Amino acid sequence: MDSNTIYKFWLENEYFDKETKEELNKIKDDPKEIEERFYRDLEFGTGGLRGIIGAGTNRMNIYTVRKASQGLANYISSQGEDAKKRGIVIAYDSRFKSPEFALESAKIFAGNGIKAYLFDELRPTPELSFAVRELGAAAGIVITASHNPKEYNGYKVYGDDGGQMSLEGSNAVLAEINKISDITKVNLLEKEEAIAKGLLQMIGKDIDDSYISKLKTLSINPDLVKKLGETFKIVYTPIHGTGNKPVRRILDEIGFKNVLVVKEQEKPDSAFSTVKSPNPEEKSAFAIAIELAKKEDVDLIIGTDPDCDRVGVVVRNAGGEYVVLTGNQTGCLLTEYVLSQKKAKGELPANGFVVKTIVTTELSRAIADHYDIELVEVLTGFKFIGEKIMQMDEQGDKKYLFGFEESYGYLAGTFARDKDGVVASMLIAEMAAYYKSRGMSLYEGLQEIFKKYGYSLEGINSFTLEGKAGIERIKYTMNELRERKPSSFSGAEVAAIRDYQVSARYDLAKGTKDILTLPESDVLYYEMKDGSWFCIRPSGTEPKIKIYYGVSDATLEASEKKLETLKENVLSVVKPLLYEA
Secondary structure, three states: OOHHHHHHHHHHOOOOOHHHHHHHHOOOOOHHHHHHHHOOOOOOEOOEEEEEEOOOOOOEOHHHHHHHHHHHHHHHHHOOHHHHHHOEEEEEOOOOOHHHHHHHHHHHHHHOOOOEEEEOOOOOHHHHHHHHHHHOOOEEEEEOOOOOOOOEEEEEEEOOOOOEOOHHHHHHHHHHHHOOOOOOOOOOOOHHHHHHOOOEEEEOHHHHHHHHHHHHOOOOOHHHHHHHOOOOOEEEEOOOOOOHHHHHHHHHHHOOOOEEEOHHHOOOOOOOOOOOOOOOOOHHHHHHHHHHHHHHOOOEEEEEOOOOOOEEEEEEOOOOOEEEOOHHHHHHHHHHHHHHHHHHOOOOOOOEEEEEEOOOOOHHHHHHHHOOOEEEEEOOOHHHHHHHHHHHHHOOOOEEEEEEEOOOEEEOOOOOOOOOHHHHHHHHHHHHHHHHHOOOOHHHHHHHHHHHHOEEEEEEEEEEOOHHHHHHHHHHHHHHHHHHOOOEEOOEEEEEEEEOOOOEEEEOOOOEEEEOOOOOOOOEEEEEOOOOEEEEEEOOOOOEEEEEEEEEEOOHHHHHHHHHHHHHHHHHHHHHHHHOO
C-alpha cells in the first residue's frame, strides 16, 4: 500500500484512538508530511526502534510499539515454553510516553503468555541489563532514546545474556515483525488481568539493592574513598533522567558524602527544560552544573544522560576553565586507573583483556600494551563489547577488566552487559579522589597520561540528513566511496582501506586484499600513511552519517594541527557527496 492508503486506514479504522486521529487530521492537507510518516515502517535495526514520537508507521507510538512487541513475542515463543516462562524484563526512562510504551509492551507479552517483569518506575538502562541476568529472563527491553532530543523515543531489545540483542537475534525478530501484515492484529492482555494471571509482575527495590550491592564490589580503592570522601566535593547532574537515585546512592554508600546535586536538573522532566539537548557530550548541558561548581569551588562535575548509560565529565584545566573531557579521554583515564591500581595491588591477571571499538582512540592500545594486557577491538556499538565478555570471559578463559567506546560509554565488571553510567560514575569519582591524594586534579592526571603515551587527539563530524531523501543521500555517499576507493583525500594519502561491509582490507600500496574477521557492517575505515586514521559510518538508529578521526604526535600543538588538517582534507571530498547534486 502507498502512503496515502495507509494514512487513510489509520484515520478511519476504529482500532486507533481519538488522540491519534486528531493528530493525523491536522496533516490532511500536507502530502509531504503524510508521506514522511507513512512511506515506511519505523526501521527495526540491531538496537531496536528509535524515532520521533507521533502518529504514523514511521513514528514511535503505542501501535508501532505493540507491533514490535508482537514480533518479539513471536520470536520468544519460537524458543519454547521455557523461554516464555523465563519471561522478559521491561524498563523505561523519563521521556515522553516512556511509561505508556513500557506498559503497552508488557500487555502484549502477557497476551502471548510470556511473563513480563515491569519496573515500578523509571530505571537506568544498565539496570535493565543487570535485571535480565539476575532474573534469568529470556529477553529484555528498555524504552529510551538515550541522549536524543525530547521529540524522540526508542525501544531497545536485549538478549538473555543481558547484552543488546545479537545481529542474528535482531534479524529473527525483524522477520517476525515483517510477517505482521495488519498492525491491528496483536495479542493484548489488560494490566489487571495480566497481573491476576501471573503474567505481569512489578519489580523494583529488590533488583535495585542487588544491583548496587554488586557494583560496589568493583570499587578498587575503598579505603581511600573512606579517607577522602567526607571532604571531596563532587557536582552531579542526572540531566532530568534516570541516574538521580542510583548514582547518588552508590556514591553515598561507598563513602562520598559531599555530592552536590544540580537541583534544577534533579527531577525527571520529559521536556529536558533546562537544556537544549540532554547530551553529556556537550558543554551546554553542564551550564547550570558549572555555575554551581564555580560557587562551591569544585573540581569535578559528573553528568549522566536520560537513561544513565553514558557519562560526561567536566574538570578544571590549568587555566581554571571548566572543560568537558571527551569520551576517549575519560575512557583512557579509567583504563589507566583500573590497570595501574590492580597492578599496584597485585590483582592484575595475566589473562586479562580490555575492549574498545574501532572508532575509539588508539591511546587505549598504548595503555594496554604498557601493562601487557590484551586489547580486543570490536565494531561500533556496546553490544559487541558485551559479546566479547560472554565469549572470552564467561565462556572462555580470559578475564574482562574494562571496556569503553568514544561515545561516552564505559563498563567495568560483568554484572551488566551494556555501558553503565552508574558504575562509571563511581569509578570516576574514586579516580578523581585518587589523583587528589597525589595532589593532582583529574585534568593533571590526563596530562600525565599524554606525557607517558603521546598526545592522541580524536574528533568527529556528524551530519544529519532528514527524511527519505536524506537516507538515500547517505547510501549514495557510502556507495561512491566504496566504488572509488580513493588513495588520497585532498593530499592526505591513504595506506589501506577497511570495508567492513564486505569484510575486506585493501592495502593500496601492495595491491593486496585481506579478510577481516569482524561482523559485516556498513563502515569504511581509512588507515593513513602518516599513522592517522578516520572512519565513516551511517548511524544505525538516526538519519545521520558520522566521520571519526584519530591522530597522534609528540606534542599537543602538533596533534591539534594534524587533526585540523585531516578533517579539512576528508570533508573536502565527503561533503560534496552528501550535499551536491
